[in-house]
Amino acid sequence: MGFLRAGQRAVRAAAIFSTKHTSCLSTKAPHPGTKNILLMGPPGAGKTTVGRIVARRLGLPAVDVDDDVLEPTWRMPVAAKLAAVGGERFLEEEGDALRNFSASGCVVSLTGSNPLHAAAMQHLTESGLVVYLDVDSEDIIQRLTRMKVNRIVGQEAGASMRDILLYRKQFYERWVDVRVLCGTGDTVEEVAEKVLQAVDRYQNQAGESYVSTRSDGEGSANQKSFFSDVVIEGLASDGGLYVPEKGFPVLSAREWLRLVDLSYPERALLILEKCIHPLEVSASALREMTFTAYGSNFSCEAVAPVKHLMKNQFVQELFHGPTASFKDLALQLMPRLFAHCLPQMCNYLILVATSGDTGSAVLSGFSGLSGVDRQRTGVLVFFPEEGVSEIQKLQMTSFREGNARAVSVRSDFDFCQRAIKRMFGEAGLTGHLAVEYGTVLSTANSINWARLLPQVVYHASAYLDLCRDGVVQFGEPFDVCIPSGNFGNAMSAVYAKQMGVPIRKVICASNHNRIITDFFASGEYDLRGRRLTPSESPAIDILKSSNVERFVHHASRGDGRLVRELFSRLDAQQHFQVPERLLRRMQQEVQAGWCSEDDCLAAIRSVHTHTGYVMDTHTAVAKVVADRLQDGSCPVVICSTAHYGKFAPAVFRALQIQNVPEDPVEQLRTLASTARRPEIHRDMMRRLQESVRGHTVCTAEYGVLVEEVEAMIHDCFLRVL
Structure with missing residues (x-):
């Protein structure tokens, strides 16, 4: 069964990336619809060997930038060129050579230093999919030691190999489309299989759809929901909650072990990359969101x-x-994901029912948005007047201006939550808000994926x-x-x-x-x-x-x-x-x-x-x-x-x-x-x-809460400045 699945992936990827193989290298731009697979990673990552295996599995030509581009261009070995011109000049000449390079339908193994030249990488990325072989630094150092390599491009005197590998990581993560997380001890065959899986996943976005918990599986395939849809909609139209149709991805033990010594933002990024399709949120955008969400806004570095x-x-x-609650772990990131997924034409009002901690966390998260994202999103929190602590109440009601506000209700949490669910379920209300105010309702409660x-x-x-x-x-x-x-x-x-x-x-x-x-x-x-x-x-x-x-x-x-x-x-x-x-x-x-x-x-x-x-x-x-x-x-x-x-x-x-x-x-x-x-x-x-004392208190009437929603829309989106 495993060989069958691998074969199916290879056939599908070959169909996507194939082109006529009579001349892989060319001075012309790639044919429309043909793509390269560009393998990127540090020296010693195995790009050349993995590239050959992947190319053979897909029936595509393999191109090694060192052997097939740089050395023919310079008419000398790469090592000799580096010795002759030095590190900085080498990077410039390497970049110039790549800017004249063109290929289509090939598996291209980049050099470890290619990503350091922005113009060359911009040119290369236009021709294909960049797959980052993310290999553990200790594995890299051991391999380079066996290869008797003690210095790499850009490594100045006194800088350790470990330091230069860490420095380069920022450039790999800048250009990556798809990461291949390599476990400690992975063989080149295993890494090649992961590359095929990564390419297949990238091209098969439809395979990462979401279904309602109440779906019987008989709906039309054309009604599939994807990550952006479920983030914006919150609750499914049939009243159910969204879940991944095929469940969660599984990391191997060796992949988990790669995460042991990483920081929390790094762990979060690698786990979330597995769960969010890169065509929904690009690797670079997800990295920026994640490192912002779990940065200096947390009082503990860990x-x-x-x-x-x-x-x-x-x-x-x-x-x-x-x-000061666990809700921040989700709600410092969720507003950024939400804003990223928003369609361009509407304003969005986030409705939240809280029994305490969610309220201040969602207000903090969404008030942290800036620019257009802040102008197009508002947050209205309902909480039980007698059902939260005094400090929780002060935290929520301290948000008084801008796009975030809290209102208390003389009832309990369940009433607040029922009222919000009822608003989502009333087509007349949601239609009125959309037509009259250009505003769509969504939610940041834990019902939202x-x-x-x-x-x-x-x-x-x-x-x-x-x-x-x-x-x-x-x-x-x-x-x-x-x-x-x-x-x-x-x-x-x-x-x-x-x-x-x-x-x-x-x-x-x-x-x-x-x-x-x-x-x-x-x-x-x-x-x-x-x-x-x-x-x-x-x-x-x-x-x-x-x-x-x-x-x-x-x-x-x-x-x-x-x-x-x-x-x-x-x-x-x-x-x-x-x-x-x-x-x-x-x-x-x-x-x-x-x-x-x-x-x-x-x-x-x-x-x-x-x-x-x-x-x-x-x-x-x-x-x-x-x-x-x-x-x-x-x-x-x-x-x-x-x-x-x-x-x-x-x-x-x-x-x-x-x-x-x-x-x-x-x-x-x-x-x-x-x-x-x-x-x-x-x-x-x-x-x-x-904080300043005093806040709005509502009676436990559905119509009164609807009035608060309309008032919030007026204040957020219709106020004349």
Whole structure:
């Protein structure tokens, strides 16, 4: 079967890249419709050998720039030319030679230094697809040592080979169309196969479509949705949630090991490249977005560090972003992806329902856009007036001007979420907004695929940190324990496992509202007569968990008809029961438990007493459930989803601190003097110091929320300046 698939890829790629082979090299421009495959990478990456294998598999001519272009042009060996003219002059003459080079329908192996000459590379890229052989630097150095190469072009005296390879990486990533991530120890045959797969993927964009969780697979092929579509639409037209039709790509162990010593932005880039088709978001654009999203806006250089807590328990701190919650890990990137995917003709208003942390994170993310992107997007957040902490409220309501605003509602999160879903589902309303105001509605809740996808990265990164620190060897399992409300965080862990991260169990932790716990225990999702009870962990005060639908779709192996039936019943009757066989499959991947308010506060006090570490109330819920459900046979990473300062009054009660200051800023300072770790959160403190009290409060009426939407559209897009 593997040989058959490889053969099919070769036939398809050859059909795309082929041309008459009588004269591959020419002084004429390539024929329309013919493309080269340009292999790029550092010296020692294996470009020449891999190029010959790929060319043979595709039945195309192979061109080696050193042997077939430079040496015939100069009439001397490349090494002799370098010795004669020196590094800088060599790069110029190499670039000049390439600017006169033309080929069509060939597999071209570039030199390691070609990408350093911008004009030459601009010329080359017009002729074909640039495939970057991303080989580990240590592998490169070992190969060059065996080849007795101790200096390469551009390496000045005193500069190490490792430094020059690192310097060159920026140029490879500037010109790349498709990256081939080479695992340590990959053979040239394996790399050649990856090149064929990469070329095939690039040309087969239709293979990376998305479907609704409620799709029965009988729709027209012409109605396929792609990444840009699902980012903009948010919710599928049938009320379902979008998922990749063919699931997630799987990284091999050797590919994962390449990521162990990388920074968080580098890990994120390589994982996201596997999940987002390069014709949707180019490699260079994705790199710029990713490094901007996870840069100086995070108060910790590690972005999402994993720290030892006690015994075999570790905590992943997901709160170092600008709003001090895990939502920043998605919402510093998602607005950039959203703006990139926007059609040119419309304005977009992002509607968000939040139980606390999502609100400030989405406001921060979208307010960070600039230029035209900022002018064409607005964000309106609805949150329950009595359902968030005072600090969360101040964070959200501090956004008062520009394209981002928060409004509270005298109800709970579920009402806010239902109202937004109703707006999306009313064709009369969405049509009116489009025709009257040229504005389209979208969402940044975790129902939006671009919100969920970046969260996959930090679960993978947690495991890579454990590997880097010697806690586990790659392949050894670990568990994750996640405070779960809307189930998006847990669902992203399930997807990380699909990609090859060896997660044994995803453990979901609930407070006394415990809807997730009951569902995984019985297979019954029952909202009949169930009331939401506010807690000290408000981000998980949710009864209707949107991403449970994605999990049921996953566990049922894509049975869209069953998903549609179950969730339509939930909408109509507030209840459904999954079949017993499906329940057993669900329980194989996910465990769930809950804890009381007293147990939550007691856990904060106990951990602080024994370690000096202060947890927020959501992390404490996860700690209690991990203690009860995790068997200790492998490490468990507890997702710390928010900084303790966001829930200061509850933490004061847990630590039994008297004489609590009334001012939120003073509360944070007092707590910081008590906690040995983690440190005070700089951006949250700054935002609170700048905040002004007072905000709009709405009654719990659908029509009133619609009026707020229209008012926001007027303020964002129709105001005369």
